[in-house]
Amino acid sequence: MLQGQLITLDEFTIQETRKFPQATGELSSLLRDIALAGKIINKQVRKAGLSDILGKQGTSNIQGEEQMKLDVIADETLIHVLKNSTDCAGIASEENDDHVSYEDTFSANSKYVVLFDPLDGSSNIDVNASIGTIFSIYRRVSELGTTCTEADFLQPGNKLMAAGYIIYGSSTMMVYATRLSVNGFTLEPSIGEFCLSHPNIKCPENGKIYSVNQGNMNKFSDGLKSYLEYCMEVNKEEGRPYSHRYIGSMVGDLHRTLIKGGLFMYPADKSSPNGKLRLQYECNPMAFIVEAAGGIASNGDIDILDIMPTELHQRVPVYIGSKKMVEKVLAMAHAKDAVA
């Protein structure tokens, strides 16, 4: 390989497949299809202000949220590309009430299903801040050759085969994890290919950045309030106060946390007993990525990946990031709230 030669996502996934004699290449080909959908969405995002695709669609999704035009465009793009993929039996999307099964022979005989949050960080679309697409891949539990069922999409995160996100930020990147490793690829616009730029990502064990919507602080538990005060306390020896960063797009806040270390939280509060973020579309894929990179993810009591899903669109509280910071917030929250 020539010095400085770029390794494209295609080449990388093919090399990874060759490491496992029993591998069929279907998972890699599905990852490449998702990357293609990401490139198409990226093209729209990059010129959003010029092509009348900013703003609201005028419709709401099953979660009662107003849909943005880009939410719908990204959703339709993924549904279309994965329908034409030979390796996807069906999909479930944050923007659709129910899962969609692909009935053609190829799809019905595929062993994988895909879940996605087509556009994450919708509140940032019109203000040009980082947004993204989050995806996760399960091996179906229903029989090959049949239509996939809801059970295929209600599997716990510890059953994931792969998960990732595409971030439309200062550059466009695709980061994905398998159980073995987490790798990041940057879109090289002149060749239109995702190229390996962040091999074998490891989430630092500790960090100095915490990330939460502090506007909700008065609705948080006393334990969590005491942890936020701990973060803001002046303590030179321990490197506090920590910095507070909050982009308001889970993809943006998690990408920073993965690369630099830190803690991201969307906790339960008095008005949202299950927090805001969706288990199947947001928390499970991000937990899978962060844990494959050495970090941890919890709902406050158990590992996110061990939660048994009951509904396609259920929400869960989430504490995710550097091992030591997640352990600290959980210990402080539990200690205080246990006596409250």
Ligand SMILES: O=P(O)(O)OC[C@H]1O[C@](O)(COP(=O)(O)O)[C@@H](O)[C@@H]1O
């Ligand atoms: O504005 P809030 O309440 O802080 O919520 C921000 C969170 O909501 C989200 O935008 C929800 O995701 P969607 O944009 O996909 O609905 C997350 O990306 C983000 O972390």
Ligand SMILES: [Mg+2]
């Ligand atoms: Mg989202």
Ligand SMILES: [Mg+2]
């Ligand atoms: Mg979304």
